[in-house]
Amino acid sequence: MTEKLFWDNPYLKECEARVIEIKDKEVKLDRTIFYAFSGGQASDSGSIGGVKVKEAIKKGREIVYILEEEPGFKAGETVKVSIDWNKRYKIMRLHSAAHIVYYFLNKELGIERLIGSNISQEKARLDFEYPESVKKYLEKIEEKANEFISQGYEIKTYADKSDKERRWWECENIKYPCGGTHVKNTKEIGRVKLKRKNIGKGKERVEIFVEGEIKK
Structure with a gap:
């Protein structure tokens, strides 16, 4: 299950996370500050490993990120997650x-x-x-x-x-x-x-x- 750092500290603007899974442009992380649309609240905007996130989807208790292009990083690597703070x-x-x-x-x-x-x-x-x-x-x-x-x-x-x-x-x-x-x-x-x-x-x-x- 994705650890949701945005609950512990919603003021975090970036964090490091380990890539759990990659399938084409879909990425799962072990932890995240990047909120996915839920309960009427819009998703965050930002990037994972320098690649812009097109969509963040909540699937049960997991969050899946759809990137705008296939990433250069691989599963198991550590990447930087950044959000549009404004x-x-x-x-x-x-x-x-x-x-x-x-x-x-x-x-x-x-x-x-x-x-x-x-x-x-x-x-x-x-x-x-x-x-x-x-x-x-x-x-x-x-x-x-x-x-x-x-x-x-x-x-x-x-x-x-x-x-x-x-x-x-x-x-x-x-x-x-x-x-x-x-x-x-x-x-x-x-x-x-x-x-x-x-x-x-x-x-x-x-x-x-x-x-x-x-x-x-």
Whole structure:
């Protein structure tokens, strides 16, 4: 099973890993900092052994990387794994923001279940069923989310006691199952801006943006 270093330290920008298997352009590593699309969170971008990664795929508890070209390295060799840090950090900020916004959506509107979600480098989105437009509620929810974020609360992510592949996200009194990558403190998120989109009768989408560039 691939050791997922991005859970232990999501701030790592590069690491060394041993190549476990190569099949044409497909590569498996013994450990990685390179997140593969899962739970609505976009994959990282970057390279393995100097070769650009085209796609990262989660297969069960393993991660398979599809390279843009056949690599010059071989199974058993040690390679450098590098990620696009600006993309990763923006996603970390947006993913943590999404949990906080969802908490206040639930608190204000009783949204207890999502029908879709996505976190990319540009924005996060939450899709849910609701009988009317939520536009008139967003200003209040945005205000509450930003007030919470400004407090500088610690964010913790950790493995479930019964299964280390099952992960939790926790901040103050908010707790959700989540295997994504996150910032360590709410102040790293910055201010959030919310936008409503209609995606069909009885269905609403809230898009989440984070303002400003925070360097880490």
